Amino acid sequence: MLFTITRKLVFQILCFLLPATSLGGTRxxxxxxxxxxxxxxxxxxxxxxxxxxxxxxxxxxxxxxVVLISEDKHVLYKRAFGFAxxxxxxxxxxxxxxxxxxxxxxxxxxxxxxxxxxxxxxxEDKVTKYYPRFPFPEVTIRQLLTxxxxxxxxxxxxxxxxxxxxxxxxxxDLMRMFEKHRPNAYFLAGSRFSYSxxxxxxxxxxxxxxxxxxxxxxxxxxxxxPLGMKNTxxxxxxxxxxxxxxxxxYERNGRWKAQNDCFNGITGDKNVYSxxxxxxxxxxxxxxxxPVKQSTLREAFEPSDPGRKGVKNYGFGxxxxxxxxxxxxxxxxxxxxGYRTFFLRNISDGNSIIVLSNTVNYSLNSLGYLYxxxxxxxxxSLNGDDAGGTYDNPDS
Numbered sequence: 001m002l003f004t005i006t007r008k009l010v011f012q013i014l015c016f017l018l019p020a021t022s023l024g025g026t027r028x029x030x031x032x033x034x035x036x037x038x039x040x041x042x043x044x045x046x047x048x049x050x051x052x053x054x055x056x057x058x059x060x061x062x063x064x065x066v067v068l069i070s071e072d073k074h075v076l077y078k079r080a081f082g083f084a085x086x087x088x089x090x091x092x093x094x095x096x097x098x099x100x101x102x103x104x105x106x107x108x109x110x111x112x113x114x115x116x117x118x119x120x121x122x123x124e125d126k127v128t129k130y131y132p133r134f135p136f137p138e139v140t141i142r143q144l145l146t147x148x149x150x151x152x153x154x155x156x157x158x159x160x161x162x163x164x165x166x167x168x169x170x171x172x173d174l175m176r177m178f179e180k181h182r183p184n185a186y187f188l189a190g191s192r193f194s195y196s197x198x199x200x201x202x203x204x205x206x207x208x209x210x211x212x213x214x215x216x217x218x219x220x221x222x223x224x225x226p227l228g229m230k231n232t233x234x235x236x237x238x239x240x241x242x243x244x245x246x247x248x249x250y251e252r253n254g255r256w257k258a259q260n261d262c263f264n265g266i267t268g269d270k271n272v273y274s275x276x277x278x279x280x281x282x283x284x285x286x287x288x289x290x291p292v293k294q295s296t297l298r299e300a301f302e303p304s305d306p307g308r309k310g311v312k313n314y315g316f317g318x319x320x321x322x323x324x325x326x327x328x329x330x331x332x333x334x335x336x337x338g339y340r341t342f343f344l345r346n347i348s349d350g351n352s353i354i355v356l357s358n359t360v361n362y363s364l365n366s367l368g369y370l371y372x373x374x375x376x377x378x379x380x381s382l383n384g385d386d387a388g389g390t391y392d393n394p395d396s
Contacts, residue, residue: 101334204268249338258338
């Protein structure tokens with residue numbers, strides 16, 4: 001009869017097989033090895049069921065992308081499905097780089113937090129402190145971080161004003177357009193929540209203004225390089241026309257290639273390119289005091305509307321799930337120009353899921369079952385002896 005592998009069982013096996021002297025003076029080495037062995041075994045038992053889930057998703061909903069699942073800060077599952085380019089049939093790999101879309105916002109938020117730690121910026125600072133002619137004098141850095149600023153959507157605001165839509169628009173160009181054309185706000189700053197790409201584009205501009213360097217350079221020097229995220233970068237069409245890597249984004253379930261338009265010059269709200277491995281490095285770093293102290297980071301994971309219950313609350317660059325008060329769950333999804341992305345962290349249990357896709361369809365909406373297991377720390381449900389079967393989203 002098959003049995004369930006547990007940490008205790010693996011430890012008992014090792015104690016039986018290893019000479020008694022091998023435990024003396026090397027407890028940490030043996031402990032680390034035991035931990036790695038446990039997760040390696042558990043990972044092998046998980047692969048079958050998760051594969052069945054994603055292959056079913058690929059067949060029924062056209063999922064095309066890369067997945068990484070971790071438990072207790074260890075990788076349990078990592079696999080690529082489909083193609084980097086649908087025409088050439090070049091396969092995706094787990095090293096493929098994707099446009100993160102709005103999952104990029106967490107990096108912008110951390111950039112602001114780094115400047116805050118160094119006393120170079122304050123959350124209650126008005127944007128006019130850095131851009132005196134900014135036409136929304138009451139908007140603060142905190143309101144931009146939490147989507148309470150009421151700024152108009154820059155895509156609709158700028159679209160009618162651009163004379164040449166082939167020329168990319170930079171963050172500083174955007175700030176100049178605000179100063180020149182002074183559009184109306186959507187609502188009074190601070191009065192309510194409304195998700196805003198514009199707010200994070202303005203935050204990236206503020207980072208450039210304070211640091212004196214391009215946002216892409218700031219993130220490379222301050223975040224990506226120190227954390228060893230060698231395959232991660234901020235892309236701006238103003239700095240380079242070609243997008244990073246070999247992955248092509250597709251709209252309408254692969255019917256056509258997404259356009260690299262003038263708005264891809266703007267950063268902060270999108271345009272970080274990365275891999276699942278680098279995002280897992282980022283995930284682990286967020287449990288440490290790098291790139292910012294835990295005391296600083298803690299505020300990023302607190303809901304900006306404490307009275308608002310459910311899954312739609314927002315911190316700094318992360319959505320906050322407040323359904324279970326005993327669990328700290330943060331997540332973000334993304335959708336931009338042929339890419340769909342999702343990153344969920346169960347901070348309380350050290351679990352996470354990263355899904356990066358280069359085909360826009362609704363396949364990521366069918367993963368409710370798996371998301372729930374990660375949120376509730378119930379990944380052992382994937383470790384049963386039945387490695388087959390398909391899984392439906394219970395929330396659908």
